Structure formats: C-alpha cells, structure tokens
Amino acid sequence: MYYEVYVDILFLENLWMDAELLVLTAKLFRKPLHAGRILAAAIAGSLGACLLTIGSEWISRAGCFLGSLFLAVLMTAIAFGREKHFRLTVAGLYLECFLMGGFLRYADQFYRLNGMVFLMAGSVAGVVLSGLETLILEKKKEEQRVCRTVLVCGSCQLELEGLLDTGNGLTDPVSRSPVSLVDRAYMELLLKGDRTERIPRMIPYQTISQKGILTAYRIDIMKIRNLSETVEIQKPWIAVMPQSAGRYPLILHRDLLSS
Template sequence: MHYELYIDSLFFLNFIMNLFLLFLVDRSTLRMASPGRMAAGAAVGAACALLPFLLEGKAIVKLAAGAALGAAGMLCITFRVRSLRMFLKLLERLAICSFGMGGGILFLIRLFPGLREALASVPGILGMGALFLLLFARLRDEPYGEGPCRALLRRNGRELAVEALIDSGNSLFEPISGKPVCVVGRAVFDSLWEGFREGFRAVPYHSIGKRRGILPAYLLTELRLETGGMEYLFTDVYVAVSDEEISGADSAGAESVKMIINPRLFAERKRGGRGKRQNERRYDTESHDTGKDAIQDNPQG
C-alpha cells in the first residue's frame, strides 16, 4: 500500500496541536510562558515530529527519539526550566494533556464512524483539538496548594533566600491598589531595606486578641517562589513588616518560617492579572510620591 505524506501539512498539524498542549501546560503553571516562547516551542516539537520520516532505522526507535526530543525541546524552550525536578513536573503535565487530548480525539472518531474520514482530516483533527482545549481549559487547577515553599526576595541588587509558608489565613491586601500582601519579620526586612522607607503603605489587619491594627508595607521588586517542583516569579509585591515572630503550621517547621505568602498572588496570576480598582494609583512603584500619602488617601485607615 502506498501513502503520500505532505510535510507542510504534517508540520502545520503538529505545530497547532503543540500550541494547544503548551497552552494547557502553561495555564496549569499560572501562565509562566510568553506567546512567543510557546510558538517557538511548538515549532521545535513539530520539527522533531518529522524526524522519523527523514531518518533511517527502526520505526520504533525513530518514533521514540522524535517524541523524546520534541517533548524536551518544547518544554525547555517554552519554559525557563531551572531544575530537573521542574522539568519532570512539566513533562508530567504535558503527558497528561497529550493523553487526554489524544484519547478524546480517538473517542470521537470511534463514536462517529460515519464521519471518520472528515474527523481524521487535518481540519477535523484541529477542530477536535480546539474543542478539547476549550473543555480542558475550564477545569479547575490549583498547582500551588498550601504549605512550605522556598522564597527568594530581591530588591535594589540585594537578595535573600528564606523559608516561607503559603497560608490561606493571610488575606491581607493593600487598600489603594488592592494587591495581595505577604508578611515578613523585622530581621528579613532590615536585611533588604537597610533603613530605606520608600513606597510606604499602611495595611489594616484584624487578629485574635486585637480587634484591628496597622502594618507598614513596602514594595518588593521581585519575589521568586519554589513550590511543588515549580518556580514562580512575581514582581512589585507588597510586603508587610511584622515586629512579632513569624510563625506557621507545626508541620511546616514554624521556627524556620520567615515569610507568610498570600495565596491570592497565585490566584491573580492565574487570571492573567486583575481589574483595576477605581482608586488604584497609575504608577505603583517605590519611587512614586503617592506612597507618602497612603494613610490620608485610605479612609479605612
């Protein structure tokens, strides 16, 4: 039996399906990749899918090599992989999405035998892929969970790595911008800010034994969190300073916890940002003068 293979159609089909898969993986990692990197990764994966047809050797070996190179190339180009553990986590999610989408497409082809020829065509496969993309994109995924994590704080060329805790009990937010607020102890704050107080905000809080109070908060340039084998980057994060010792759950090693992470950081990144509040400042940086009048501008303070 003779088959004709059109390289351009095969490349286009694999490129679009790879884009679908990378979009789902990126969504499960809170949108870590840019569209350009996803397109580049999808192109590399599509090119590797052509290798079995261009090389000589046993078919099973060529297919395995093409799949392995394609998956590794897609993930390493699309995401900034910084460790073997992170790569394996991404590979796991890519495999789940691939088997889910591939199994769904085969199920539809078997379910409608009269439409097999149309469904097995390039437009049919892409249409089914888009259908499952919309379906899977609606599934709820909370990859960060709660518990201990590793935090790297950076500000003005200085950086500090500390043990942190993602805690749903931290619901603090900066009242002017509505941004979620994390909490650090005085020692961590002094080692990074060294007495500078630019970008001050007043954050109201409620706690057991004290009906209400105010915590000073400042803008942190960059915060990197490592949890569940994944690494997440957040910029311009408000950090409140507590004069009391930071404590967490006993299972997290309360004595070593130096920072409490607000889980809303992940939720807002997953949504791709947040809508601006009516009273939000346009320029929310350390160098802006509006931070000096934060208390006066906040009627709740």
Template sequence: MYYEFYIDVFFVVNLFMDFLVLCLTNRILRGSAKPWRALLGALAGALGISLFFWLSKEINTVNILIFSIGMSFAMVWLDCRPCRGKELLAGVLACWGISFLLGGLLYALPPRAGKGILIFFTITFTAYWILNTGIRLFKYLKGKAVLRCRVILETGGQKIELKGLLDTGNCLTDTDTGKPVCVMEKSRFSGMLEKKQQDALESFCAMEDFGEGDAENLKPRFLIYTALGCERGLLPVVTADRLVIFWEGKKICLSQAAIGLSDAPLSPYGKFEIIISPKILDS
C-alpha cells in the same frame, strides 16, 4: 517510499497543539501565566520541532525523544516560569500527560473525521475543551476536600485541636503586627482561658473597663473590617502563643498568631471551627 512534507502546515499544527497543551498545563499547575506566555512557549516548541525535522540528517526514535524532552522543559519554563525544579518536572509530566490524552482523543475518532485542516482544528479545539472541563471539575472536587485542614491552637499553656477551613476570601491583616488574621468563635477561645481572663475579654469586647493585667498576654485590640452586609465593623483580635496548621502533608507553625473572635457561629453544622487565612500558607 516518497512523502511530501509541508513545513508551513507542520509548523502551524504544532503551534496550535502546543498552545492548547501549555494552557492546560498552566491550569493544572495553578499558574497565573497569561495566554501570551503560552503562545511564546508554543512558538518556541513549534519552531524547534520544525527546524529539527528540516535540518536533521537522520531522524529516529531516540533523537526525536531526546529532543522532545528537552523542548518540553523549555516550553514549560517559558509558559509557567516555575520557581523550583520540582515544579518544572511536574509541569513537564503534566505536559506530556495532556499531550497523550489530547492525541488519544484524536485517534479515537474515525479516520475520515480528521481530513482537512479546518476539521482538524475544530476537533482538536473540542478535545481541548473536554480536557479543560475535566481538569476544572477535578480541581473543584479536590478543592472542596483540600480546603479543610487540621489546626492546633496554643495559648496560656492550654492546647486545643480545631477543624480549619482555608478561606481565600479571608484577607484580614492585623494592623498592629502585619500578620494575617484567622477567625474562630469567641466561646471556643474563651474555653482556653482562666476565669479572670474570660471576664476581662468579655469586658473588652463589650467596650467596658477591664483589668488590663488579666488580659495582658492576649494583647486585645479591635480590627476594622468590611464584609457582605457590613460596610464597617469591629472585630476583636487577640494574640495566641502558637498556631499549627497541618495541610497537604505540611506542618506550618506560626508564633504570636493573630486570632479574630466571632460572636456568631462560623459553621451551623460544625464542619469547621476556625477560618484560616491563605496568606499564612505563603509565609
């Protein structure tokens, strides 16, 4: 049986498909790679598979599979530049999964719908946006649940468990220690203190004279911050002995944690009791 093989068309089709697959892979991995990186990976993939079909003396399922797996690792590395082997493997699996889904959407269409290169690109791009929308929706719904975490705060020999919220908008940093600042309600934190410490903390927050010895362990200070509706405010900050965060199966411990104290309730319905800075997760 005789087949006509157009290497230029084969290259362009693979370049287009690989680019879309790598863009979706980068989104799944929460990468920040720019489109040119995906284009570089797609170019390597399309060039590699084209040379493979052009130069190979024998083509069968085994050598195609081996070549495709190796090429997938190279493409994902060029696009996402994962730091660990686990992330690279996850990227390759995501790449193959997206390829199967994208191919499945194309095969689900009537045979006549795929005739013509322009129609093929249009259908493929539409399938890409369907998958892209699905990934964004899944990450949004998952993110609403993942942003909640369990928190244990320890200070002065007292320990309390809190419901935490990971807030990407919390960029507060303690100017004294350089540590990220988490925010909780002042009344909740005061409940962990002795009466003398409570009175000293209240006096400090009101900018009145207070017994420094009573609040010495807390190291109270003020942090200047900017927020919506407040161009320049002062947030009381204290130091807690230990902060433990349980998030996505990981246990993150921070000693001498900086805690900002809010007079206003953080959540009217009590859905969370402390706002966690995302910088802690990267520390």
C-alpha cells in the same frame, strides 16, 4: 500498502496542537508565556513530528517513543528554558500530549478527523483540558491555605482545620490586632475548659451582605501549621462566627502567616 502524507497539512496541524499544549503546560505550572518562544518551540516540535511520521516506516516503536520524548524535552527547553523543575515540566507536557491524543483518538471513532475538523476537535480538547487544570489549580490553592491549628485556652486544647482567608481583615478596634473567627460550638468548648473569667470584647464587622457585632475573646495560644511554616501566636483574638461554620470551623486572619 502505502499512504499519502501531506507534509504541509501535517506541519500546520502539529504546529497548532504543539502551541496549544505548550500554553496548557505553562498554565499548569504557572510559567510566564512568551509568544516568540512558544512559537519557536511549536515549530521545532512540528518539524520533528513530521520527520517522525515520514520515517515511521524505518523507525521502530521504541525509536518513535524516544523521538517523541526528545521532542518534548526540546520544546520545553525552548519555551521555558532549563529552569527549576525542568523534568517535571517535561513530564507535564508529555502528559498533556497523552491526554490530548487520547481525546482525539476517542473522537476519531465517531467522525473522521482531518484538516479543519482535526483543528476544531483539538481546540475543544484544549478547552476541556484547560477547565480541568483550572479545577486542579483552584484545589491546590485552597489546600495551601488550609492550616492545622491548635487553640489553647486555659486547660482546654483544640486542634481544628482552619482556612487562611484572604478576605478576612477583621481587627480589634482598640489594639488593631488581627481577629480570627471560630464556630460557636468550639468557642463554648474553649471557654468551658478555662478556669479564669475572660472578659469578652464587642467587635463591629461588615461584609457585602451583612453587618453587626461579634463577641471576641483573647485566648492563650494559637499554633498554626501549613505546608511551608509553623507559627505560634501568643494571646490572639478569636471571635464567634456570626453564623454556623461551613466546611472550616476556623477562619484565620489573612495577616497571621507571612505567606
């Protein structure tokens, strides 16, 4: 039994797919894109894939696996250099390749993929993977902004999940101190556990859709902890949210953490 291999078509198909996989990997790990290095890495990967395909009759499955792994390492080194997290980037490229291959094998059950149809199916798979990566990156970015926060007011101590909001630039008009926002129910708990009378301050605010006056109090301590650091703030200003809290009962000011 034998089959014909058109090396030129095989090379072009692999060139396109390798370039697509490298761009997806760069997006996933937020690496800079250099067109020349991506093209060089894709050419190297495509040539290697052609050699593996031509020699598959004499190479064992283990040999093909090791060969594909070597190509992933080579392509990563050419495209991104031997920098920090190199092994993780190789694993990411290999995973992208695995997912892309699974998508194409599934599609091949319904329609024979070759030539332009193969490239179109690969492009669709790339768009799908890119969309999944966007969801993953957005989720990761939000997790980095979520902080376990302890609020201390007199004898009352609350631990809440706060969101470091890059859009919250609210400040006290007198002291210019940053002001965070807390759900009304939690503010009532804080004040209820405080034996001293705290004088509220009226702070004007304005958003795209509304404006008004917020009631703010200066509590004793705020301890903020996220993935990279822990910060303790003395006498911070906390204002009552203008409406009920959504997912996060505490919205932190954007300048409270160095990051």
